[in-house]
Amino acid sequence: MIHFVILISRQGKVRLTKWYSPYQQKERSTVIRELSGLILSRGPKLCNFVEWKGYKVVYRRYASLYFCMCIDPDDNELEILEIIHHFVEILDRYFGSVCELDLIFNFHKAYYILDEILIAGELQESSKKAVARLIAAQDSLVETAKEEAGSISNMISQAI
């Protein structure tokens, strides 16, 4: 199972974290600190797996962002690479050639997408189209709610 997903930038800034196993706040920041030290220092031609505290961390770099997933030692590392790519492709389609800034300003959207791909640390959907459909349907639900609501809440929704 996937224990957590972390997106970190080249500079070590956290862009997204999702924890499927219980980690306390303190542990979370130690984990992030340790892993970014470990992963960001690795050269470009090396393999995409790092062994860490009895787990394995599979990471893949896309432009300035590192997508990292922590898995059990007997999970399929190559498949996790595909899951990461799956996630990235869906993000890319949703935002239209995604960049780091999209994920910063619309971080909640990235979380919504991740929630349609993984639950309980397991893969939920292998079709990019299906995920896109579900996200679009929920986005339009939000839009409808906005239009129905009065002017004040309309403005609030925009603020988000």
Add this chain to the structure above:
Amino acid sequence: MNPFSSGTRLRDMIRAIRACKTAAEERAVVRKECAAIRSAISEHDQDYRHRNIAKLMFIHMLGYPTHFGQMECLKLIASAGFPEKRIGYLGLMLLLDERQEVLMLVTNSLKQDLNHTNQYIVGLALCALGNICSAEMASDLAAEVERLLLTKDPNIKKKAALCSIRIIRKVPDLAENFLSPAASLLKEKHHGVLIAGIQLCTDLCKVSADANKHLRKNCTEGLIRILKDVSNSSYAPEYDIAGITDPFLHIRVLRLMRMLGQGDADTSEYMNDILAQIASKTESNKNAGNAILYECVETIMGIEATSGLRVLAINILGRFLSNRDNNIRYVALNMLMKAIAVDSQAVQRHRTTILECVKDSDASIRKRALELVFLLVNDTNAKPLTKELIDYLEVSDQDFKGDLTAKICSIIEKFSQEKKWYIDQMLKVLSLAGSYVKDDVWHALIVAISNAPDLQGYSVRSLYKAFRTSFEQVSLVRVVVWCIGEYGEMLVGNVGVLEVEEPLTVTESDTVDVLEACLTGHSADITTRSMSLIALLKLSSRFPPTSERIKEIITEHKGSIVLELQQRAIEFNSIIQRHDNIKSSLVERMPVLDESAYMVKKANSSQENIVAVKSSQMSLAGTSVTLPNGVAKPPAAPLVDLLDLSSDDALVPTSTSKDFLHDLLGIDLTNSSSSGFSIAPSGGTDILMDLLSIGTPVQSDISPETVSSNQGFAPTTKPTPTTVQVLDLLDVLPSNGSVAGDQSPLYPSITAFQSSTLKIMFSFKKHPEKPQVTEIHATFMNLSSDSYTDFVFQAAVPKFIQLHLDPASSNHLPANGNGTITQTVTVTNSQHGQKPLAMRIRMVYKVDNQEKLEQGQINNFPPGL
């Protein structure tokens, strides 16, 4: 900007934070935002609630505390609209984790949302439940999730299936409820539902043997059909990755097939054809195809596959190993470790390639390869492999040297057939990486040299040569110092020269030069320097011409600022000056060190380490427990949560207490051995006492308590008081209950558990001064006619009780009640007098290598515990 807004928009806040140039600026912005959000919360501002939560999530990601927003998430979830709920659930998953009490408050809202008519709201609730539910919530909401597994909508179905995985991981007892709905999911066409359903079945197999049996009987055929359909399907754009239709589905089916085929020849036979097809037909030029091949190989290794199929699998790994892509090579090494158990000959064929991987520039690959090489070593290839590894040690990365040396040393120790080879190899390792070698390795070398009278001359000469080139390697220097102290005259007199040796001329003053260099060198630590002083003292009696010079060197250190050195120098000085008559007998050569006793002690201490490592792994893993045989077992989650704590607590104190004991007892051993004292029985004078009292600094690994207690005792050290001290120390420790003597039991013994195969008796003991603590003495008896191996007893208790499990007397339980295992369990009932004891227990053991599991609940504790 919204005129009614009480704060900034989310976008503006992010922009403001990004504009900060220093951490202090960022903190200031965040502080201001948090203050605004707090005041909005206290004013019960509803209009901006979801914006505030969105901001808090961003702030949380930056690592600032956001706990004050948790209740706001609950309020958002409780509101009626979808947009509020959506952000509320997101906040819940991000800002809370399952251990927070607040989470329980959301159970009711979750229940309502799971019954909502809008499928997306149901989806949100399922997602949140699947990601963060605790064991309590899992039990409360399992029925709802079970019902949702049977709905029509695929979106809800797949989410419910994954949510069920979380539920059975948290509460394995619920597994049977999910079995039949899970099996019916395998008949679906929708890939998302199939993927989730297959995953659920895999997890069911992990927690319940019955589920495994049921699925094996009813679903194997269906699974094979799914795999056939998906692997033979024509181009399907929706699921296509690099020309392969849905590799994710492939992989999950293969994984479940592995669970079902394990240990069952008929089922495995049934899978043969499709596995052969996947293994031979899958394209291996893209990662997706390789991922499937990798999973397929693992399945072939895991089930009772035919030998032809296994050859096919090993060949795939061979191809992987020669791949240029580092990822592929990494997984090949990983899988070859498992393949060794199946066919070690086939793996041996790839030895040279694997050895090359040890020298790879990639740390992950090096580490895997080194572990694999370690498994590949046997009597025939030990010598060439050791040579290769030692050659590589010279050029390897600094941060890899530690791992590498440890492995080389254990290979040398394990496979040495002749002493000379052992000593030679150790010397090479010490001179190349002596600073990375652990203490027990060079201790063992000294013991070995002491036990090899024909090689002592050779050893000391080789060491002397090695020292001249590698004087900066700490442990090499220590061995050199010790050996010169003991066998210095063999060095000078060329005693016992072997044929292979080149002649070497060393004068008496050369040896003193070496020791002086060790004593005064900048890099020398206190242990090395103390050892040098002793060696000098020994030489002063063996080489009378140098004694004047040695006396001077020792006198120089009478003013040393290091107390230990000063004391040694002063005392040795007085031996040289005033007790010349007994000096020679005092510094005689060490008696031969007891090799077998040392090995036993070393084995024990490494076992302790394993226990400690195991317990730390258990506390770390959280979701998987590593059993002693190295098999990771996915356990019953809530039980394990409790066990994690308890075993962690229980194992650590016991192991440390034993360490104390070892170290204390070990003082006599290592002390005399490594500090190089010769205790001549005749020389039992006051001076000897003094000498013994200071011979402590060599045990660098002793915990402070032991050292202090030992030194406190030092002035009158005699064998008997030391042992008394050992007992005293142990008495202080909490885990010595068994030593405390037999008090008559106040509480009746009970039969805690009885099945047709196993009986467990509990007897109780209480200390009057600690009413809440009960010591339970558990006795296990095997009622069946087969003996049990790898017997492990686990217990879980409610939160108000604390549990400590001491190690069991054995893990082997003979058949027909011919012998028992005993284990002490200490429970602390924090609500003593208000609530009775309760305990759930679980026994895992093997009969003929078949794993068995029994569990039960104990409610018949005598009242008043």
